[in-house]
Amino acid sequence: MADAIKGNAIIGQSGGPTAVINQSLVGAIEALYECDAVENVLGAQNAVRGIVEERFLDLNGLDAETLEAVANTPAAALGSSRDKPDAEYCKRIFQSLEKRNIRYFFYIGGNDSADTTRIVNEMANEAGYEMRVFHIPKTIDNDLRVTDHCPGYGSAAKFVASAFMGDDRDNNALPGIKINVVMGRNAGWLTAASVLGRGDVDCGPHLVYVPEVAFDTDKFIADVREVYGRLGRCQIAVSEGIADETGMPVTVGLAERLGHRVERDSHGNVQLSGSGALGDFLGDLVKQELKQQYKTIRVRSDTFGYLQRSFAGFASEVDQKEARLAGRTAVQYATSGDIDGSVAFNRIGEGENYAVECFRAELKDVARETKDLPREWINEAGNGIQQAFIDYAMPLTGGLPKVGQLRKMA
Amino acid sequence: MADAIKGNAIIGQSGGPTAVINQSLVGAIEALYECDAVENVLGAQNAVRGIVEERFLDLNGLDAETLEAVANTPAAALGSSRDKPDAEYCKRIFQSLEKRNIRYFFYIGGNDSADTTRIVNEMANEAGYEMRVFHIPKTIDNDLRVTDHCPGYGSAAKFVASAFMGDDRDNNALPGIKINVVMGRNAGWLTAASVLGRGDVDCGPHLVYVPEVAFDTDKFIADVREVYGRLGRCQIAVSEGIADETGMPVTVGLAERLGHRVERDSHGNVQLSGSGALGDFLGDLVKQELKQQYKTIRVRSDTFGYLQRSFAGFASEVDQKEARLAGRTAVQYATSGDIDGSVAFNRIGEGENYAVECFRAELKDVARETKDLPREWINEAGNGIQQAFIDYAMPLTGGLPKVGQLRKMA
Numbered sequence: 001m002a003d004a005i006k007g008n009a010i011i012g013q014s015g016g017p018t019a020v021i022n023q024s025l026v027g028a029i030e031a032l033y034e035c036d037a038v039e040n041v042l043g044a045q046n047a048v049r050g051i052v053e054e055r056f057l058d059l060n061g062l063d064a065e066t067l068e069a070v071a072n073t074p075a076a077a078l079g080s081s082r083d084k085p086d087a088e089y090c091k092r093i094f095q096s097l098e099k100r101n102i103r104y105f106f107y108i109g110g111n112d113s114a115d116t117t118r119i120v121n122e123m124a125n126e127a128g129y130e131m132r133v134f135h136i137p138k139t140i141d142n143d144l145r146v147t148d149h150c151p152g153y154g155s156a157a158k159f160v161a162s163a164f165m166g167d168d169r170d171n172n173a174l175p176g177i178k179i180n181v182v183m184g185r186n187a188g189w190l191t192a193a194s195v196l197g198r199g200d201v202d203c204g205p206h207l208v209y210v211p212e213v214a215f216d217t218d219k220f221i222a223d224v225r226e227v228y229g230r231l232g233r234c235q236i237a238v239s240e241g242i243a244d245e246t247g248m249p250v251t252v253g254l255a256e257r258l259g260h261r262v263e264r265d266s267h268g269n270v271q272l273s274g275s276g277a278l279g280d281f282l283g284d285l286v287k288q289e290l291k292q293q294y295k296t297i298r299v300r301s302d303t304f305g306y307l308q309r310s311f312a313g314f315a316s317e318v319d320q321k322e323a324r325l326a327g328r329t330a331v332q333y334a335t336s337g338d339i340d341g342s343v344a345f346n347r348i349g350e351g352e353n354y355a356v357e358c359f360r361a362e363l364k365d366v367a368r369e370t371k372d373l374p375r376e377w378i379n380e381a382g383n384g385i386q387q388a389f390i391d392y393a394m395p396l397t398g399g400l401p402k403v404g405q406l407r408k409m410a
Numbered sequence: 411m412a413d414a415i416k417g418n419a420i421i422g423q424s425g426g427p428t429a430v431i432n433q434s435l436v437g438a439i440e441a442l443y444e445c446d447a448v449e450n451v452l453g454a455q456n457a458v459r460g461i462v463e464e465r466f467l468d469l470n471g472l473d474a475e476t477l478e479a480v481a482n483t484p485a486a487a488l489g490s491s492r493d494k495p496d497a498e499y500c501k502r503i504f505q506s507l508e509k510r511n512i513r514y515f516f517y518i519g520g521n522d523s524a525d526t527t528r529i530v531n532e533m534a535n536e537a538g539y540e541m542r543v544f545h546i547p548k549t550i551d552n553d554l555r556v557t558d559h560c561p562g563y564g565s566a567a568k569f570v571a572s573a574f575m576g577d578d579r580d581n582n583a584l585p586g587i588k589i590n591v592v593m594g595r596n597a598g599w600l601t602a603a604s605v606l607g608r609g610d611v612d613c614g615p616h617l618v619y620v621p622e623v624a625f626d627t628d629k630f631i632a633d634v635r636e637v638y639g640r641l642g643r644c645q646i647a648v649s650e651g652i653a654d655e656t657g658m659p660v661t662v663g664l665a666e667r668l669g670h671r672v673e674r675d676s677h678g679n680v681q682l683s684g685s686g687a688l689g690d691f692l693g694d695l696v697k698q699e700l701k702q703q704y705k706t707i708r709v710r711s712d713t714f715g716y717l718q719r720s721f722a723g724f725a726s727e728v729d730q731k732e733a734r735l736a737g738r739t740a741v742q743y744a745t746s747g748d749i750d751g752s753v754a755f756n757r758i759g760e761g762e763n764y765a766v767e768c769f770r771a772e773l774k775d776v777a778r779e780t781k782d783l784p785r786e787w788i789n790e791a792g793n794g795i796q797q798a799f800i801d802y803a804m805p806l807t808g809g810l811p812k813v814g815q816l817r818k819m820a
Contacts, residue, residue, distance in 0.1 A: 013583075016584075017580045017584070019576070043816060046583075056819070058819065059816070066814055066816075067814075069814025070814035070815070070816060072812065072813070072814070073814050074579055074813075075576065075579035075583045077579075077583075077815065078816065079585075081584075082584065162722045162723045163722075165723075166429070166485065166720035166721045166723075167716055167717070167720055169485035169720060169722075170427045170484065170485040170720035172485065172489070173423075173427055173486040173487075173488075173490040174426075174427070174489075174491075174492065178716075197722070274686055274690050275686035275712065276690075276713060280685055283685075300685075300716070302685065302716050302717065303686060303713065303715070304715075304717070305714075306580055306710070307573050307577070307714070309580065311573055312572045312573075312576035312810075312811040312813060313575075313576075313724075313810070313811025314572070314723075400722075400723070401723025402479055402482065403479065403722060404476055404480035404481075404482070404487070406467055406472075407467075408468045409466070409468065
């Protein structure tokens with residue numbers, strides 16, 4: 001087993017915020033404080049951007065109270081970046097790290113961040129510069145490979161599930177059709193979480209559409225018509241990334257069908273502005289198709305937006321603990337002989353006995369490609385989510401609010 | 411003091427949901443169970459609509475566990491309605507209540523609901539039918555007269571404040587201009603709550619626009635330019651109901667300025683669809699005006715939507731207790747001699763000594779007209795909120811999440 005090398009450590013946070021990305025930061029800082037080989041602990045401001053621009057935060061000697069407050073704060077406390085470094089950019093990263101005698105590089109992020117660490121790590125190896133490089137997983141999308149699930153997902157899932165629970169009661173009190181658009185461009189993990197708090201067979205969401213299944217507009221209308229005819233209301237969960245069988249975003253097809261002008265830029269790409277466009281277009285379509293049968297039909301849509309990833313004070317306790325553990329474990333791996341890798345979770349208990357243990361994954365196995373929601377966790381009709389997903393995701397939320405109903409007719 | 415008359419009681423819930431509207435329902439039910447004069451407790455399904463259609467729920471003998479679960483559930487457990495009864499409709503309400511020997515009528519809602527109870531009460535008086543009629547206040551808009559504040563507001567304020575806290579950290583991590591549209595067609599109470607969790611002078615929201623101040627588009631652009639130039643980012647809170655000095659919704663003027671086609675219906679009213687239109691238009695305008703100076707400026711908008719009124723599991727504890735108290739107090743008033751009225755709050759302590767006591771308000775003083783955010787609680791420039799509002803609103807949230815920051819440069 002290799003000894004811990006002497007030198008400085010740096011931590012960066014990349015990509016979109018989560019409610020627990022700072023738990024991983026603080027877990028890593030706490031573990032680094034315990035390690036004699038680590039001299040200075042630096043933070044990279046705005047991720048890789050801050051490394052190449054040499055904008056660093058001093059993370060030495062922070063007191064427990066500050067650390068705890070930061071850990072409980074959503075969104076990257078170090079600042080983040082959307083930069084996806086190419087080889088040249090990675091070279092500048094490596095040069096900046098080498099200049100500061102960084103021997104421990106921790107990068108909290110998704111699959112693109114794993115790829116960045118992989119490239120920087122290879123450059124260090126080629127240069128014969130000894131540096132331990134660890135990726136710490138983070139994404140509300142839950143789409144990283146190898147690991148059972150990703151820190152950040154449980155809190156976002158709790159938020160989405162709770163939003164649907166309350167909104168379902170809202171829809172029950174003032175019946176109509178309600179469309180909620182959930183984050184997830186390529187994978188339906190977060191949209192699937194809409195079902196986690198569903199009370200019984202009459203509760204919403206009644207229909208769930210994820211990017212893993214090609215969206216068929218006529219089938220959608222038939223689905224809504226069936227539910228509305230049966231219950232007099234319908235709550236619908238839709239991933240922002242749903243696309244038709246050719247892969248074209250649903251918004252484009254809907255805009256054309258509804259007679260909206262679709263603008264294209266000089267490259268021929270469709271320009272669709274409007275933060276609520278998908279929900280609005282689906283709502284307009286439903287109104288258009290059902291208004292003959294139901295004259296006063298009430299149709300509304302909401303697009304949950306950034307609240308899903310950065311709402312304060314509502315993180316999953318399980319997610320918080322696991323994110324902290326992931327940060328801490330990355331340091332333990334890096335300082336006890338492991339050269340590089342990504343921290344991953346293995347589930348070692350189900351239901352009430354739910355627990356995880358960490359293991360080291362290879363950077364190349366986590367980098368770049370992502371993981372979809374398994375097709376068998378989506379129902380055959382492609383408009384609902386199976387119990388197997390609920391069993392998988394429920395423990396990650398740390399528990400959901402309880403709701404009650406009144407039913408007895410007088 | 412009049413004796414409690416023997417007979418049945420009915421409770422209804424009207425208008426838009428809140429997180430604590432069922433606390434008031436349960437408070438009333440619990441108090442009615444303790445009253446010997448009350449024979450049966452009925453619930454009106456979907457408010458006045460259920461009364462005239464004789465759709466009732468049996469609320470007798472519900473166990474404590476069910477009541478507690480219902481109390482903690484957002485949105486009217488009895489179902490709600492948007493109906494605004496005229497005199498003829500009120501007559502049918504009264505006839506339905508008389509038929510069921512209702513002697514206690516409790517109606518949870520906003521100013522329109524207070525007006526309904528006022529009319530029904532007058533009809534009962536004219537008919538010589540003895541009935542005690544109480545309005546129990548409820549609205550996230552906080553716009554009822556007489557009372558210090560309204561049950562439902564504290565929870566919505568807590569949600570909006572927490573959303574802005576997290577989103578501000580998000581905006582700090584990935585800098586740009588972020589516009590958040592908050593509920594409130596006529597009054598800025600809820601939008602003002604965006605400032606409650608603001609950490610320090612650099613934290614957002616940096617600009618706040620409420621309907622009480624006429625919106626000036628050019629001044630808005632100048633405000634954003636100033637903040638963005640100074641901080642490199644800008645988080646903005648906007649009420650959905652902002653209008654220009656002629657009272658025209660801002661969306662209409664923006665649509666014309668941005669070159670969008672503005673459709674008008676057969677009555678000449680502007681038709682603006684799009685759940686995110688206001689935020690999107692403001693965002694497009696900012697991009698258009700600032701892009702020459704800042705080429706890669708990042709502008710995003712979110713419209714918080716229904717989550718503000720019905721999110722599950724995040725109610726203000728203070729609001730929950732007060733809503734329960736309002737329901738209970740309405741029954742105490744009705745069964746101990748008071749004939750009619752609305753329950754109102756009087757604040758009897760400030761800051762850490764915050765407390766309320768209830769008093770009876772006249773229905774006519776609560777009905778119809780509403781209460782704006784005082785002009786002196788908005789800054790002179792009309793783009794920010796004063797400390798006096800924070801002192802007023804903070805206790806109603808029951809406390810906000812704590813957030814932390816890292817600041818020391820290396």
